[in-house]
Amino acid sequence: MSTPSAQRPAITVKPADVRYPALSRGFNQRWIAAPEYVRMVTTPQGVAAALSEAVNQPAADPARTRVTVRSGGHCYEDFVCGDDVRVILDVSPMCGMYYDAAMEAWCVEAGATNWHVYSHLFPRSGRALPAGSCYSVGLGGHITGGGYGLLSRQAGLTVDYLYAVEVAVVTERRTVDLVVATRDDPDPDRRDLWWAHTGGGGGNFGVVTRFWFRDLPTPPRHVLLTARSWDWKGFTQEQFTHLVSAYGEYFAAHQDPGTAAGRLFTLLTLTHSNGGRNQIGLVAQVDAESDDPDEDEGAAAMLGFLEAVDGPKTGASKPMAWSAAEHGPIQDAWHPRLMPWLTATQALNGSGQNRCGKYKSAYLRRPFSPRQIEAMWDYLGNNAHQDYDNPEAVIQIDSYGSAVNRPPRDTAVPQRDSILKMQYQVYWRRPSDADPGHPERHLAWIRDTYQATFADTGGVPVIGGRTDGCYINYPDLDLNDPEWNTSAQPWSQLYYKDAYPRLRRVKARWDPLNVFRHGQSVEPDPDMGD
Structure with missing residues (x-):
């Protein structure tokens, strides 16, 4: 070790x-x-x-x-x-991990990536973080924003296992202290500092150096993994509506992590049609010990899910052949493949190519409305932005909830009753460092698409009703702009809901000089000053 x-x-x-x-x-x-x-x-x-x-x-x-x-x-x-x-x-050179007997917890340095945890922590301990599928994402940001991944519907969020955090903080005198804060810390200020790192976002309070995790979950011994796609060419609006509706309704109905269907995790990648030359992608994973639905609950759950979304009403799917968003193609997996959990995680790993990007997010508490589905159909190359044909424009819909919605303790992640999580993505290349690659048309597409999807609520997924705000780890400065956010809810409420006032108090206490600031950093509480 x-x-x-x-x-x-x-x-x-x-x-x-x-x-x-x-x-x-x-x-x-x-x-x-x-x-x-x-x-x-x-x-x-x-x-x-x-x-x-x-x-x-x-x-x-x-x-x-x-x-x-x-x-x-x-x-x-x-x-x-x-x-x-x-x-x-x-802090990327700080990627070590070891068992800390004094803490009774696994210590992971903040520069470690998701892949460090999967490839190093799991072989040593038999445990895993329920973290993301992109291997190169660093834990310093992933954890502090409330990271999630393919194990989250059965094991919850990464922050649900965070016991302690070490942070370098700047005092009013411009000195620096290394502070270790635990969830059961006798000092309420340090306890608040720990809490702020369970979903308050990275780069807000100090420099995280180490995390300690207790009672990490054991991943499944084997999983079933499938990857399918539908050609956009000939794919009708009726088929699209059925696919997106059935997908949302399935997860609204399966929110019990005690069942295999409640543990099943999926990624639905609605790519831009690119004039019919692109493919819609679907990846699904569930823990199982057999690929026979008559013998294994996981296999039965996989079959039930595929029957719900991939049937006569959506047309015949095909094996996945093309990359989508940040993931490469997973070939030869149309028939669900039984494989060890770590092997499946390796198959899913990816972080995309060197390119520019813009992102937006949304939590869904209920399945999509007909108007939302119609907006997505229109802006994925059908009735809107007809001159836009970028194959790397994507609306990704992840299954969510289940164990996430039954947190074991208080955290700063307030979205705990959602069933789906959305990530809008668009990518383009820049010819050189001096040439940004004409981003205007790409930004116009993602902004218009997002605003159309949530047109009934001010162009953003407001707190309350069908939606529940946005994910801080997918930051979007457009939420600050009244041109794109015409709701009455500011960016801080969309990310943090009722947790924001407490985060502001933590900010004032631990970063009194506002050293760690950016376009959406937590604002210090002015009432905490002298």
């Missing part, structure tokens, strides 16, 4: 360094920063030292004053790699 090294020197990467162009950007090539330097930090003590140095240095350029932190680099907006960033603290 690995243990954290006490003496791993930090590395400073400046503009003349060969590594600088790669380290001054993240997954989303839309955002490229020009910081004074990137500091590759390797230990909690090194984080504290680097943060102290950064916040006490004068800025060479008064337009670049922010200090940001990166683990996996998957921030979708310019919160890490913006034009106003002076220093990036990169």
Whole structure:
């Protein structure tokens, strides 16, 4: 087992360094920063030292004053790699994990990725985090926003297992403290700091260095995995309506994690039709020990789901042949394949190509309305934006809820009665660092599509009724803009609901100088000041 090294020197990467162009950007090539330097930090003590140095240095350029932190680099907006960033603290070298007997918990450093956890923690412990399917997502952001994945309908969210967090915080005197906060901490301020990292979002309160997890779930020994697709060519509006309706109705009816159907997880990828040249994709996974529905509850659940969504009313599906969104094609899996859980996770792993992107999200508490389905049909290349033919424009609908909706304890994730989770995505390439690749038409498509889907509620999935707001790990600055959010609910309510006032108090207590700020950072509570 690995243990954290006490003496791993930090590395400073400046503009003349060969590594600088790669380290001054993240997954989303839309955002490229020009910081004074990137500091590759390797230990909690090194984080504290680097943060102290950064916040006490004068800025060479008064337009670049922010200090940001990166683990996996998957921030979708310019919160890490913006034009106003002076220093990036990169914790990706901190990817160790070990059992901490004193904490009675597994410790995972904040730079570890989803794939580190799957490929290292599971073989050592037989346990797993119910985390995401994109292997390169860093836990520093994934956990703090309330990360979820294919095990979540049977095991809940990653934050449901978080026992402790270590954070480098900046005091009013511009000194830096390393604070370990636990969920049963006797100090209420530290207990609040722990709570804020169970869904309050990354980059809000300090630099996370380590997480500790207790009672992690055991993943299934085997799963059934299937991947199917429908050709857009000849796919009718009636077939589309049946597919999306049946998909939502199935998960509305199967929300008991004590059943195999309640544990089944799926990804429905509604790609842009691209003039009929694209495919709609479907991936489904359920724990099982046999592919015979007469012998195994998981196999029966898979069969029942496929009968609901893939039948005569949707036309004949085919094996998946093309990549969709952030996942590559899973071939030879039209017939559900029985395989070990880790093997299936490897088949699903992916993080997409080097490209620019824009994202939006929504929680659904009930199946889609006819108007919502019609809007999605129209904007996926049928009746709206007829001149737009980007095959990398996607509405992804994930199954959700079940065990997520029965949290074991209080967390900062407030959306706990949803059945579906949506992610709108659009991708394009930039010809060079100096050329952003004409993003206007791509931004117009995703904005118009999203606004049309939720036209009845101000262009956004408001809290209450059919929808329940948005996911902070899929940040969207359009929620701040009255042109695109005409509801009465601000971005903070859409992400955090009633948890936001408490998050503001935590922010004022632990980041009094508002060092960690961006376009949607938690705003300090002014009543907490002197």
